[in-house]
Amino acid sequence: MSHEKFLAELISTLGADVAQRGADVPERYHTDWSGTPPQRPLALVRPRSTQEVSAVLRLCTAHRVAVVPQGGLTGLAGAAVPSQGAIALSLERMNAIENTDTRAGLMQAQAGVTLQAVQEAAVAAGMVFGVDLGARGSCQIGGNVATNAGGNGVLQHGMMREQVLGLEVVLADGTVLPMLRPMIKNNTGYDLKQFFIGAEGTLGVVTRVLLRLRPAPQATATTLVAMADFDAALAVLKRMQSRFGNSVAAYELMWDSFVQASLSWLKLSAPFAESHPLLALINVDGKNESQLQGDVQQVLEEAMEAGEVLDAIVAQSVAQAQTLWKLREAPAELNNNMHPAINFDVSLPQAEIGRFAQACEAAFSARWPGKHALYFGHVGDGNLHVSVDGKTVGGECEAVEAELYRLVGEFQGSVSAEHGIGLHKKPYLQASRTPQELAVMRAIKQALDPLGLMNPGKVFEL
Numbered sequence: 491m492s493h494e495k496f497l498a499e500l501i502s503t504l505g506a507d508v509a510q511r512g513a514d515v516p517e518r519y520h521t522d523w524s525g526t527p528p529q530r531p532l533a534l535v536r537p538r539s540t541q542e543v544s545a546v547l548r549l550c551t552a553h554r555v556a557v558v559p560q561g562g563l564t565g566l567a568g569a570a571v572p573s574q575g576a577i578a579l580s581l582e583r584m585n586a587i588e589n590t591d592t593r594a595g596l597m598q599a600q601a602g603v604t605l606q607a608v609q610e611a612a613v614a615a616g617m618v619f620g621v622d623l624g625a626r627g628s629c630q631i632g633g634n635v636a637t638n639a640g641g642n643g644v645l646q647h648g649m650m651r652e653q654v655l656g657l658e659v660v661l662a663d664g665t666v667l668p669m670l671r672p673m674i675k676n677n678t679g680y681d682l683k684q685f686f687i688g689a690e691g692t693l694g695v696v697t698r699v700l701l702r703l704r705p706a707p708q709a710t711a712t713t714l715v716a717m718a719d720f721d722a723a724l725a726v727l728k729r730m731q732s733r734f735g736n737s738v739a740a741y742e743l744m745w746d747s748f749v750q751a752s753l754s755w756l757k758l759s760a761p762f763a764e765s766h767p768l769l770a771l772i773n774v775d776g777k778n779e780s781q782l783q784g785d786v787q788q789v790l791e792e793a794m795e796a797g798e799v800l801d802a803i804v805a806q807s808v809a810q811a812q813t814l815w816k817l818r819e820a821p822a823e824l825n826n827n828m829h830p831a832i833n834f835d836v837s838l839p840q841a842e843i844g845r846f847a848q849a850c851e852a853a854f855s856a857r858w859p860g861k862h863a864l865y866f867g868h869v870g871d872g873n874l875h876v877s878v879d880g881k882t883v884g885g886e887c888e889a890v891e892a893e894l895y896r897l898v899g900e901f902q903g904s905v906s907a908e909h910g911i912g913l914h915k916k917p918y919l920q921a922s923r924t925p926q927e928l929a930v931m932r933a934i935k936q937a938l939d940p941l942g943l944m945n946p947g948k949v950f951e952l
Contacts, residue, residue, distance in 0.1 A: 493575070496553040497533055500577075503545060509535045519560065519578050523625075524568040525830045526913060531558065531572035536580045540658060540666060540697045546579060547695065548664035556943045557662070559691035561633025562604065564625035566833050567912030569637065569690040569948050576946065579695060581632050588698075590615050595703045596655065596672050601632025601696045605639075608701065617703035620647030624822045632696040638688035640908040642818075645870035646739045646775075647704070649908075650687065656700030657683040661693075662939040670700050685934060690910050691945040693938045707775035710739070711786040712811035715793075716766035716801040720844020723768050725798045727870055730772060733789050738870070740773040742818050745847065745865035752820035755827050761817065762801050770869075771818055820864075821875070828862075828879040832887050834894055838903035840872045846901050850876060853893050858883040873907040895921055911949045919950060 500509045512530050520528035532555065537543045550557050556576035563570055572578045581602035589598045592615045599608060605619075606626040612619040621634060623641030633639075635657065639650045647653065656670040669683045686693055717723050723743055730738050744752075746765050753760055761769070776782035786804060793799040805811035824831040838846050847865045854861045862882040867874035876894065880887050895905055895918045905911075905918045920928070932952060935942075942952055 493532060493553075493555070496549065496555055499553075500533060500535070500546070500549055503549065504535065504537070504542060508537060508542060509533055509546075515578070518563065519580065520572065522560075522563040522565045522568065522570045523825060524566050524571065524833075524912065524914060525825065526568040526571045529572045529574060531578035532575055533577045534580060535577055536583050538583045540584075540660065543579070543584075543660045543695055543697055544664040544666055546577075547660055547662055550577065550943055551663045551941065554941060554943070556946045557695070558945050559632075559636070559695050561602070561630035561636070562625065562628040564629045565633065565637060565912060566835070566909045567637075567690075567906070567914045569910055569912035569945065570633070571913065573946050581630060581695075581697070584697065585630075587611050590617075590703075592617060592703070594672060595705075597701045597703055598670065599631055599699055599701065601630060601635070601699060603631050605629050605631060605634060612703050613706065615703070616706055618706045619701065619703060620653050621650050624819055631699050631701070635687055635696050635699055636689060636691050637908070637910040640868070640871070640873065642740045642742060642868065644868060644873070645741055646736055651684070653702050654683065654687060654699060655702055657686060657696055658698035659683075659686050659694040659696055662941065662944050666697075667694070670698060672700055685938070688910070690912060690948055692935060692949055693944060695944075707737075707739075707777075709776045709779035709782045710811070711774045711776065711779075711782045712805040712814055713772050713774075713786055713790065714761055714803045714805075714814050714817070715770045715772060715790065715799050716762055717768045717770065717798065718800060719767060720847070722798045723770055723844070723869065724841065725796070726770060726793050729789060729793055729798070730774065733785070734774050734776075737775045738772070739775050740771065741868070741870040742771040743867055743869040744769045744771070744818065747862075748820060748864040748866040749817065751827070751864055752817050755820055755823040756816060758813075758816060761803055761814065766800055769817075771814060818866075821866075821877070824877050828877065829881040830887070832878040832880050832883075832890050833909075834874075834876040834878075834891075835907050835909040836874055836876070836894075836898050836903050836905060837872045837907040838874060838898070838901050840869070842901050842903075843867065843869060843872070843874050846897060846903070847874065847876075849897050849901075850894060853897065854878070854883075854890070857889075857893070858886070871907075891918070913948060916948075916950060
């Protein structure tokens with residue numbers, strides 16, 4: 491069957507408002523934030539319902555046409571970039587928050603709802619949602635599920651996987667799996683929803699999500715702490731956790747290279763009179779604001795006496811806390827200021843993160859003396875981000891990747907902590923997955939998508 495016949499049937503079935511031919515598809519749907527060269531899709535389909543998603547996939551199966559699901563297009567691994575001859579299936583019109591149950595701590599939302607909309611709806615209901623990241627205003631909850639997003643709240647709440655109680659998913663042949671039962675305990679065989687969380691759209695299309703919400707903290711203290719080295723940063727984290735336990739909601743570590751870039755790109759005022767090797771942005775939740783502020787101040791004073799902290803700011807208002815957090819938003823500016831940005835998202839044994847960053851700096855500087863590299867991460871959960879300006883390494887992006895992932899292997903880390911594999915990390919997946927694991931992954935893919943139509947070429951080759 492020709493593509494022309496498929497396109498005619500697609501448009502006649504769904505209407506020209508839902509489906510449009512590739513020549514008419516706006517450029518924003520041709521790629522994502524990863525910097526992958528754009529690819530015009532065969533067609534763009536923007537369904538408004540699960541039934542329309544199912545109809546699209548039935549047609550694609552009948553005509554053997556591949557499907558690339560798209561969310562907010564903020565991914566950094568290339569998973570949402572169209573494949574040649576594939577349609578792009580955007581979930582952006584399925585953007586309703588359908589129900590919020592504060593008594594049960596649940597929210598049901600369509601996949602195209604932005605993360606920020608989920609967060610704001612939760613706050614309006616006196617609750618909080620446990621995932622937060624810089625692309626919150628653009629990324630979609632379905633994409634967060636498909637990539638098992640992490641971000642700033644993992645230390646306290648876990649990854650996206652821990653926030654999902656249920657899913658509605660459409661398989662490659664159009665079959666709808668209505669897995670939306672709102673129970674934490676449900677031991678009835680395979681937990682099917684887990685197959686689709688982190689699968690990057692290679693097994694099916696997420697259309698609805700049943701999310702867990704948590705009660706909003708009554709008070710939050712935000713502090714920015716300056717330290718001399720990574721050992722001190724780890725000591726401060728342990729000190730905070732020893733005093734506050736799981737109430738330590740965020741521990742964001744920023745090397746000075748990142749801080750200076752953020753100050754410049756975002757036109758912010760320097761938080762301290764002088765620069766320091768490392769800054770940690772810390773949120774601690776509690777019940778009473780004045781009591782919490784005092785407790786945090788006391789812990790910081792103890793850390794200063796122990797030589798772990800060089801300087802610190804404790805935010806005195808919500809506005810000041812927001813200003814401090816702006817310092818951490820530089821990743822949203824990477825693509826505008828690095829040409830291109832070579833982004834890494836790795837996990838390492840927590841105690842080795844500082845040594846790994848030093849090893850990267852030494853290796854990069856030896857080969858590319860004028861390189862510009864930034865280091866930042868969540869650290870409390872072992873996650874380090876590294877971004878290198880491709881222009882300052884002579885455009886040798888693949889060589890930079892090979893060098894960093896070589897070091898990840900030496901330190902027995904993971905090549906992807908949050909962003910997924912997509913296209914960019916496929917050559918390095920074997921560094922974090924054994925042949926036996928990859929064989930099982932391929933068997934699952936073959937069972938759920940026997941024709942290989944769902945996001946082909948992403949994560950691994952069949």
